[in-house]
Amino acid sequence: MGLVGCPSDLGHGLEATARRRLTWAELMKRVFALDVLECPICCGPMKIIAEITQPSVIRRFLAALELPSEPPEVVPARPPPQIEFDWADGADVGHVAVDDTRLHHV
Ligand SMILES: [Zn+2]
Numbered sequence: 001m002g003l004v005g006c007p008s009d010l011g012h013g014l015e016a017t018a019r020r021r022l023t024w025a026e027l028m029k030r031v032f033a034l035d036v037l038e039c040p041i042c043c044g045p046m047k048i049i050a051e052i053t054q055p056s057v058i059r060r061f062l063a064a065l066e067l068p069s070e071p072p073e074v075v076p077a078r079p080p081p082q083i084e085f086d087w088a089d090g091a092d093v094g095h096v097a098v099d100d101t102r103l104h105h106v
Pocket of ligand 1: 039040041042043044
Protein backbone atom coordinates (compact mmCIF):
# COMPACT_ATOMS: atom_id res chain seq x y z
CA MET A 1 0.00 0.00 0.00
CA GLY A 2 1.34 3.36 -0.88
CA LEU A 3 0.42 7.00 -0.72
CA VAL A 4 -1.09 8.63 -3.74
CA GLY A 5 -0.21 12.14 -4.68
CA CYS A 6 1.88 14.19 -6.95
CA PRO A 7 5.26 15.71 -6.05
CA SER A 8 3.77 19.19 -6.20
CA ASP A 9 1.56 18.28 -3.24
CA LEU A 10 4.59 18.06 -0.96
CA GLY A 11 4.77 21.80 -0.40
CA HIS A 12 1.06 22.34 0.16
CA GLY A 13 0.25 23.49 3.62
CA LEU A 14 3.70 24.96 4.14
CA GLU A 15 2.78 28.13 2.30
CA ALA A 16 0.03 28.89 4.78
CA THR A 17 2.28 28.46 7.81
CA ALA A 18 5.60 29.70 6.49
CA ARG A 19 5.96 33.43 6.89
CA ARG A 20 8.41 35.58 5.11
CA ARG A 21 11.11 36.95 7.37
CA LEU A 22 11.22 40.73 7.51
CA THR A 23 14.48 42.43 6.71
CA TRP A 24 16.16 44.50 9.42
CA ALA A 25 15.20 47.63 7.50
CA GLU A 26 11.54 46.56 7.46
CA LEU A 27 11.70 45.83 11.20
CA MET A 28 13.23 49.23 11.95
CA LYS A 29 10.52 50.91 9.91
CA ARG A 30 7.78 48.90 11.57
CA VAL A 31 9.00 49.32 15.15
CA PHE A 32 10.52 52.78 15.12
CA ALA A 33 8.83 54.35 12.05
CA LEU A 34 12.36 54.95 10.81
CA ASP A 35 13.31 54.33 7.20
CA VAL A 36 16.97 53.43 7.56
CA LEU A 37 17.30 53.07 3.80
CA GLU A 38 16.26 56.67 3.12
CA CYS A 39 19.09 59.14 2.62
CA PRO A 40 18.96 61.72 5.45
CA ILE A 41 20.24 64.41 3.07
CA CYS A 42 18.24 64.02 -0.15
CA CYS A 43 15.53 61.55 1.04
CA GLY A 44 16.46 59.27 -1.88
CA PRO A 45 16.66 55.49 -1.53
CA MET A 46 19.90 53.99 -0.23
CA LYS A 47 21.14 50.44 -0.56
CA ILE A 48 23.58 48.29 1.35
CA ILE A 49 26.91 48.22 -0.48
CA ALA A 50 29.02 46.32 2.05
CA GLU A 51 28.88 44.38 5.28
CA ILE A 52 31.75 44.92 7.66
CA THR A 53 32.23 42.24 10.28
CA GLN A 54 35.91 42.49 11.24
CA PRO A 55 36.24 44.33 14.57
CA SER A 56 39.51 45.99 13.57
CA VAL A 57 37.95 47.41 10.40
CA ILE A 58 34.86 48.54 12.29
CA ARG A 59 37.09 50.37 14.81
CA ARG A 60 38.91 52.13 11.96
CA PHE A 61 35.63 53.27 10.40
CA LEU A 62 34.29 54.50 13.73
CA ALA A 63 37.55 56.33 14.44
CA ALA A 64 37.40 58.00 11.02
CA LEU A 65 33.86 59.15 11.83
CA GLU A 66 35.04 60.31 15.28
CA LEU A 67 32.57 57.95 16.94
CA PRO A 68 33.32 55.83 20.02
CA SER A 69 34.49 52.32 19.24
CA GLU A 70 34.22 50.96 22.76
CA PRO A 71 30.93 50.33 24.56
CA PRO A 72 30.11 52.64 27.45
CA GLU A 73 31.11 51.52 30.89
CA VAL A 74 28.43 49.54 32.66
CA VAL A 75 27.69 51.05 36.03
CA PRO A 76 25.33 49.81 38.72
CA ALA A 77 21.85 51.30 38.90
CA ARG A 78 21.43 54.31 41.13
CA PRO A 79 19.50 53.58 44.32
CA PRO A 80 16.25 55.46 45.00
CA PRO A 81 14.98 58.09 45.40
CA GLN A 82 14.57 59.08 41.75
CA ILE A 83 15.85 62.54 41.05
CA GLU A 84 13.04 64.63 39.57
CA PHE A 85 13.32 65.38 35.89
CA ASP A 86 13.32 68.94 34.68
CA TRP A 87 10.42 68.71 32.20
CA ALA A 88 10.45 71.45 29.60
CA ASP A 89 7.71 74.06 29.31
CA GLY A 90 5.56 72.78 32.14
CA ALA A 91 4.42 69.68 30.30
CA ASP A 92 1.56 68.07 32.19
CA VAL A 93 3.12 64.75 33.03
CA GLY A 94 1.99 64.57 36.64
CA HIS A 95 4.22 64.51 39.65
CA VAL A 96 5.53 61.54 41.52
CA ALA A 97 6.17 61.95 45.19
CA VAL A 98 8.84 59.83 46.75
CA ASP A 99 8.93 58.66 50.28
CA ASP A 100 11.13 56.07 51.85
CA THR A 101 8.89 53.07 51.17
CA ARG A 102 7.00 53.53 47.89
CA LEU A 103 6.03 55.77 45.01
CA HIS A 104 2.59 57.22 44.50
CA HIS A 105 0.94 59.81 42.24
CA VAL A 106 -0.21 63.06 43.81
ZN1 LIG B 1 21.17 61.42 -0.61
